[in-house]
């Protein structure tokens with residue numbers, strides 16, 4: 001019998017974490033759970049511990065760890081080790097007992113642990129796109145040096161990965177690749193009068209038409225910063241220059257992305273919009289296994305529509321392309337100021353259309369510097385956050 005793959009799921013209580021556990025539960029013969037981590041949802045984590053019996057559970061703070069210990073004791077699960085804090089995330093992500101790491105913490109908070117998994121040569125299932133956006137070159141160099149495998153979980157990048165040749169060697173201009181076509185749903189405000197966008201509430205912004213996701217990525221989808229971050233993510237994952245990556249609005253979210261080749265062929269990956277498909281693909285790669293997602297019913301499709309994105313309506317997408325072209329620390333600054341602005345919007349401190357303005361002004365205020373090491377990247381992240389926060393507070 002094949003040895004079970006031991007998993008560490010960073011961000012187990014989030015949308016991706018829950019979908020991952022749903023897939024894992026379908027294949028108890030293939031996967032064991034070594035570690036589950038959550039930031040503050042202690043009760044949900046305790047329930048997951050009861051179902052998946054990890055060796056270790058990690059939470060954000062000592063207080064949360066005490067709460068978890070009490071819950072696990074009640075459930076007679078005191079044998080599960082409890083750790084807390086950012087260092088513990090790196091520890092479980094790089095532990096010898098773990099084979100594969102699902103990196104599904106949201107935002108910059110996920111970078112150190114995602115990178116620790118890469119450094120330790122794990123199979124890294126990368127959902128935490130912000131980590132790659134912030135630290136692209138370092139992340140890719142780390143993977144190359146350690147021999148870690150990186151499997152993109154973001155549905156678009158997973159689709160592209162499936163549409164590229166098996167022997168894809170990350171050299172631009174080879175394999176006859178013409179373009180990478182990243183599809184985007186356009187989010188809930190695709191057809192809303194731009195002049196009324198200042199009035200939208202967080203509840204309206206996170207009501208995504210096709211996907212159920214965490215709050216931050218849902219707002220990013222409404223501004224299309226999500227697609228901007230994904231353009232940068234695609235650049236690093238596939239070594240594609242900005243000009244080779246094209247965004248297409250496709251409101252049905254059935255074609256998850258495509259690769260167009262010089263001979264006129266276009267390879268598309270399609271399916272129902274459900275993250276369990278890319279998660280199952282990443283977990284089982286290079287094999288395939290049941291994900292719980294129903295096959296696409298072509299006879300029920302009401303057409304597939306494509307259109308070009310409008311940079312006036314979605315200025316965040318333009319800011320992301322500009323940051324990618326600017327290089328150096330621009331993407332780190334973009335990501336940090338976006339996280340701060342999105343949180344401020346969710347907290348009703350700023351309007352929807354202030355998000356792109358905060359990001360743009362933070363980028364203007366901070367000269368881009370070379371980001372050759374993690375310390376510089378983290379320092380940039382902190383400085384961009386404080387500049388963005390100061391703007392919001394004033």
Ligand code: NAD
Nearest residue numbers: 011012013014015016038039105106109127128129213214
């Ligand atoms: P979510 O908000 O639902 O979950 C986030 C998880 O991260 C939670 O488990 C939370 O406990 C943990 N977390 C939050 N802050 C933390 C901190 N400071 N320290 C440690 N842990 C922390 O988010 P999500 O929608 O599951 O997204 C997770 C990542 O996956 C994001 O980077 C997102 O861009 C990416 N992603 C999500 C989807 C999706 O469908 N949800 C699709 C593609 C990519």
Ligand code: MG
Nearest residue numbers: 154155156230
């Ligand atoms: Mg995506």
